[in-house]
Amino acid sequence: MGFEEMWAALLPIGRDPATGGYHRFAWTPPELQCRAWFLDEARRRDLDVEHDANGNMFAWWLPGDGSRDDAVLTGSHLDSVPGGGAFDGPLGVVSAFAAIDCLRERGAGLRRPIGVAVFAEEEGARFGIACLGSRLLTGAIAPARARALTDGDGHTFAEVLHNAGLDPDAIGPDEDLLGRIGCFVELHVEQGRALREPVGVASSIIPHGRWRFDFRGEGDHAGTTALPDRRDPMLPFAGMVLAAREAAERNGAVATVGKVRVVPGGVNAIPSSVTAWLDARAPEDEAVRRTVAEVDEAARVAARPHRVSVDLAEESYTEVVDFHRALRDRIAATLGGPPVLPTGAGHDAGVLSARVPAAMLFVRNPTGVSHAPAESAEPADRLAGVEALTAVLDDLACG
Amino acid sequence: MGFEEMWAALLPIGRDPATGGYHRFAWTPPELQCRAWFLDEARRRDLDVEHDANGNMFAWWLPGDGSRDDAVLTGSHLDSVPGGGAFDGPLGVVSAFAAIDCLRERGAGLRRPIGVAVFAEEEGARFGIACLGSRLLTGAIAPARARALTDGDGHTFAEVLHNAGLDPDAIGPDEDLLGRIGCFVELHVEQGRALREPVGVASSIIPHGRWRFDFRGEGDHAGTTALPDRRDPMLPFAGMVLAAREAAERNGAVATVGKVRVVPGGVNAIPSSVTAWLDARAPEDEAVRRTVAEVDEAARVAARPHRVSVDLAEESYTEVVDFHRALRDRIAATLGGPPVLPTGAGHDAGVLSARVPAAMLFVRNPTGVSHAPAESAEPADRLAGVEALTAVLDDLACG
Numbered sequence: 001m002g003f004e005e006m007w008a009a010l011l012p013i014g015r016d017p018a019t020g021g022y023h024r025f026a027w028t029p030p031e032l033q034c035r036a037w038f039l040d041e042a043r044r045r046d047l048d049v050e051h052d053a054n055g056n057m058f059a060w061w062l063p064g065d066g067s068r069d070d071a072v073l074t075g076s077h078l079d080s081v082p083g084g085g086a087f088d089g090p091l092g093v094v095s096a097f098a099a100i101d102c103l104r105e106r107g108a109g110l111r112r113p114i115g116v117a118v119f120a121e122e123e124g125a126r127f128g129i130a131c132l133g134s135r136l137l138t139g140a141i142a143p144a145r146a147r148a149l150t151d152g153d154g155h156t157f158a159e160v161l162h163n164a165g166l167d168p169d170a171i172g173p174d175e176d177l178l179g180r181i182g183c184f185v186e187l188h189v190e191q192g193r194a195l196r197e198p199v200g201v202a203s204s205i206i207p208h209g210r211w212r213f214d215f216r217g218e219g220d221h222a223g224t225t226a227l228p229d230r231r232d233p234m235l236p237f238a239g240m241v242l243a244a245r246e247a248a249e250r251n252g253a254v255a256t257v258g259k260v261r262v263v264p265g266g267v268n269a270i271p272s273s274v275t276a277w278l279d280a281r282a283p284e285d286e287a288v289r290r291t292v293a294e295v296d297e298a299a300r301v302a303a304r305p306h307r308v309s310v311d312l313a314e315e316s317y318t319e320v321v322d323f324h325r326a327l328r329d330r331i332a333a334t335l336g337g338p339p340v341l342p343t344g345a346g347h348d349a350g351v352l353s354a355r356v357p358a359a360m361l362f363v364r365n366p367t368g369v370s371h372a373p374a375e376s377a378e379p380a381d382r383l384a385g386v387e388a389l390t391a392v393l394d395d396l397a398c399g
Numbered sequence: 400m401g402f403e404e405m406w407a408a409l410l411p412i413g414r415d416p417a418t419g420g421y422h423r424f425a426w427t428p429p430e431l432q433c434r435a436w437f438l439d440e441a442r443r444r445d446l447d448v449e450h451d452a453n454g455n456m457f458a459w460w461l462p463g464d465g466s467r468d469d470a471v472l473t474g475s476h477l478d479s480v481p482g483g484g485a486f487d488g489p490l491g492v493v494s495a496f497a498a499i500d501c502l503r504e505r506g507a508g509l510r511r512p513i514g515v516a517v518f519a520e521e522e523g524a525r526f527g528i529a530c531l532g533s534r535l536l537t538g539a540i541a542p543a544r545a546r547a548l549t550d551g552d553g554h555t556f557a558e559v560l561h562n563a564g565l566d567p568d569a570i571g572p573d574e575d576l577l578g579r580i581g582c583f584v585e586l587h588v589e590q591g592r593a594l595r596e597p598v599g600v601a602s603s604i605i606p607h608g609r610w611r612f613d614f615r616g617e618g619d620h621a622g623t624t625a626l627p628d629r630r631d632p633m634l635p636f637a638g639m640v641l642a643a644r645e646a647a648e649r650n651g652a653v654a655t656v657g658k659v660r661v662v663p664g665g666v667n668a669i670p671s672s673v674t675a676w677l678d679a680r681a682p683e684d685e686a687v688r689r690t691v692a693e694v695d696e697a698a699r700v701a702a703r704p705h706r707v708s709v710d711l712a713e714e715s716y717t718e719v720v721d722f723h724r725a726l727r728d729r730i731a732a733t734l735g736g737p738p739v740l741p742t743g744a745g746h747d748a749g750v751l752s753a754r755v756p757a758a759m760l761f762v763r764n765p766t767g768v769s770h771a772p773a774e775s776a777e778p779a780d781r782l783a784g785v786e787a788l789t790a791v792l793d794d795l796a797c798g
Contacts, residue, residue, distance in 0.1 A: 083663030192623035208622055210666050219771030222655035222678040223607055223743035224591035234656050238640035241633055256621035257633050258668045260661050264482030266524055267609050267676040269657045269770040277666040279621040344622035371668040372618030
């Protein structure tokens, strides 16, 4: 199976034919189908499949001596945001298999194991915490907190793991596995407009986080409740949305409100509560913190005259990640000096970098759009990505 | 079954134990259970049950000569808004049965048939059009338009009718049934704070309507898309929410945004579209029209700098309804001069008043809250409502 055949097999899974957007949420049927595809591709290559306790999967190509240590891990994730694009995640997994095929065709001899990883719930689209699988593996989230996370239907992460045949009590850091990973190199589609060449190398992930705002007022009838009698949480929520944009502009950050829950959600009912999620990122930690603090203050000011309460909770926060300097320089040298650029997107490579040397390759995205159907990578750039990853793996693990 | 026993039997159906709010949407299991309750109560009283083609139900108490003409119809509806109160709708149906019981205990002789009506989808919580059952019966909505309405899961009204054993091709005005209704008197819980006595009589329903705003931008990644590159529909939506409140204040109207749909709805995705529903009402038609026009203009002004498109669609509009003067005066005389007041809420009685003399009795609501769990009517006031309805039916149909 060449790159394009693997790609064509994945393409229809979880795709909304009306919009072209993907809906592959952790342990839902489309995502399970993607996992089955991964296991098939691993078996087809006679790779050694390993499931960890956190729902992550690894396919290992082991050297002749059977050694499992000091592995070069690559891969990415297969889940998507709601209505996401085709490339975010799967490009890294497909490219990893394709790179292994290239190395084998060349008859490269392995010095170190090469692994293809699929990390679970990278997008956090189901349980709200991005990179949940890699966070659990590295100990970046407490198992008890993860078990209690709920999806939109009220199912806990523990229940979903149990139903997937995993033991919720066994989740958490896996020192044996971490100890076997010598480095992690994740290939990923670029998600902005900054990369002008086919392939680039990541310098850092800028600080980013998610915050939940709960506005609580009083549900009432939309027709019979006079304006001064209302405690309508929709109004300070709207003020918060506008304040987020202004605060981001002031602080050189980006801020987004992409998810809103209105209760009860009737056309003719004043809401009793509005819950909204703020995503904020900036090159500097301080700019993110200031942005969120200003949005919080603006939300409270907007809520007061409506007698609405505001609660702010930090759901996740990741400080700046500077990728491993020596690994990045070695990769850049192997690739003949490609562009080196930071990214505003979180990645499993960022989470893993707290425990193992990690690096990322980016493949150019001509639309610059991501997390949406217009996300794209040209066929020639995909092949350039596979070639780059092949060269990197060759340098790190072969010969 | 006395009033309180009937009330207690209905009370747990479709009630969310966590919030106390009701979720009784047309032809969903809780609403079907309410319908079964209605049929049981009708049979228990040996009333003659009639189903029309539009999903409305009628339980008839016929005079000795079996005449079906010039009937006095009462009743209300059993469906709810999401998270609604216990009284909006069911109070009128339970009170109707209780009033029939009182008349029979007194040995009242019938001159005209008395009917208890349950109108379908009064709240419009499932298919978006309030009073759908009475609108179809009276010809206020075209059958083809009704058939094509969809619920939140994409099921059409036609499919839902078919699955409920009704023929979607048979819906529409029923002149035979309308011709048999001499008048309609709906008892309903008052939904504001205006009624200070146990029972009042409606003068009018103020003009009201629902409008849908579609804001369309471009979905993209929340972290990697620079602010100037964004076409984020959440921002003009927020501007529209604030503009609606301001326009309502300027025009002596009320305006509410209680339902919002964000696509794709991911925390880390700039939305591609936001759909929001505006509910607007005012004593004068002109004030409603001006409010909506001003909100539309403000939404367009807010959308332009973000390169977001705005589409406005009127989903329903009801002009002022002045209830039948002679019927209202006769009822007021029977009740010894109760308060006469307008309402900001739409009702099946308002829809029916286009075809038959219609009137409404209101029962005091001490909280003034409606469409929410705090909606309320004191036991003594409920009994006063039954007594008033009994007197009105006695005057109109007996002796």
